[in-house]
Amino acid sequence: MVARIKSAGLIAAFLVILLPFVALAENVNFSVIPAEVHIDSLHPGEATEFELTIHNKDEITHNFTFTTFRPREEERREGRAEFPDDSWISFPCPRIEITANSQANVTVTVAIPQEQKRAGRDWEIWLGVTPESSDLLAVKLYVRLLVSTSGTRFNVGLLAGIAVAIVLLGYGGYHYFRHKARRD
Amino acid sequence: MKIAVTSILIAIILASAVPLPALAEQNSTITITMTGLDEISISLDKTQWPLGTVASDTEYETSPQIEWCTLTVQGTCNVNTSIVGDDAKWVSDPNAYKWTLSSDGTSGEHIYALWFRISGDTARGYIAITKTQSEFWPYSGGSASSLAPGDTKQFGLRLLTPTYFFSGRQMQTQITISAVAA
Numbered sequence: 001m002v003a004r005i006k007s008a009g010l011i012a013a014f015l016v017i018l019l020p021f022v023a024l025a026e027n028v029n030f031s032v033i034p035a036e037v038h039i040d041s042l043h044p045g046e047a048t049e050f051e052l053t054i055h056n057k058d059e060i061t062h063n064f065t066f067t068t069f070r071p072r073e074e075e076r077r078e079g080r081a082e083f084p085d086d087s088w089i090s091f092p093c094p095r096i097e098i099t100a101n102s103q104a105n106v107t108v109t110v111a112i113p114q115e116q117k118r119a120g121r122d123w124e125i126w127l128g129v130t131p132e133s134s135d136l137l138a139v140k141l142y143v144r145l146l147v148s149t150s151g152t153r154f155n156v157g158l159l160a161g162i163a164v165a166i167v168l169l170g171y172g173g174y175h176y177f178r179h180k181a182r183r184d
Numbered sequence: 185m186k187i188a189v190t191s192i193l194i195a196i197i198l199a200s201a202v203p204l205p206a207l208a209e210q211n212s213t214i215t216i217t218m219t220g221l222d223e224i225s226i227s228l229d230k231t232q233w234p235l236g237t238v239a240s241d242t243e244y245e246t247s248p249q250i251e252w253c254t255l256t257v258q259g260t261c262n263v264n265t266s267i268v269g270d271d272a273k274w275v276s277d278p279n280a281y282k283w284t285l286s287s288d289g290t291s292g293e294h295i296y297a298l299w300f301r302i303s304g305d306t307a308r309g310y311i312a313i314t315k316t317q318s319e320f321w322p323y324s325g326g327s328a329s330s331l332a333p334g335d336t337k338q339f340g341l342r343l344l345t346p347t348y349f350f351s352g353r354q355m356q357t358q359i360t361i362s363a364v365a366a
Contacts, residue, residue: 037216038217
């Protein structure tokens, strides 16, 4: 009997309360439009904007937060590379409050730095929208953002070759015409 | 002199011909396409698992085991879903004490494990939930396709508590199920 009491005491010593917030349960019902955004011909050094619409379909107000996520290669669209830098994408605020049964538009800005190596690229990144909640299970909705930059990638060798060819052509032309003029 | 001028002019014309297309591209129009304005949405019919007090090094499963929660696709587009877990933190002082989420489904001192199992998924059985976002449904190597609007998936959870932890502390964690257009 004493041994049983000791055993029960030992178990009690390791007891813990996990997830006690039943009263605060929040099964958030929301949606995001659009599910996928394509930005084409964005030149390095330029910025553009688009809007996401978040619809809070619940009977209470919720705060929604925004994140970015770089998916693995097998999760990306075919031919899309990893988006180089999350900081090129910005939201107007880290979170937005949306009242019950209403929707809000969020302007997302995409700005590509003016670097020649960023031209002619096809990238993918996901934009995450999550309602703030203390529940065990939470839902996050991702918007696929596909960004293609315009312009030709800088090819030092090609341009140097063209420059040399132009100089040689000009020099040769000059000497040809000069020689021809002397003969005449 | 005329010959020299002519040669230089030709050189300038040729030199201009190379960068002109590049200059033209700088003035191109940016196109933003929002594919069909599809709406993405999923819902869960349960978000809480009130376990109460738990003992060390013990497994707990939801009831019913693998039909405990139903995920429903509510938007207008097919989706792929993922799952990610997190450390369990002490509610009173989240920075002071936590249970680290196991990366392989095993427990240890102050290390706990979480698994999920989808009803009907006999190929995979219970899958460990880690802090790295991984496939929920569909999954690579399987023949399953993405979830269409109106589709549902039932699943359950399993918790393995740490082999040792500080008692009497309320711990809280979060599992995030995400969806992206397929």
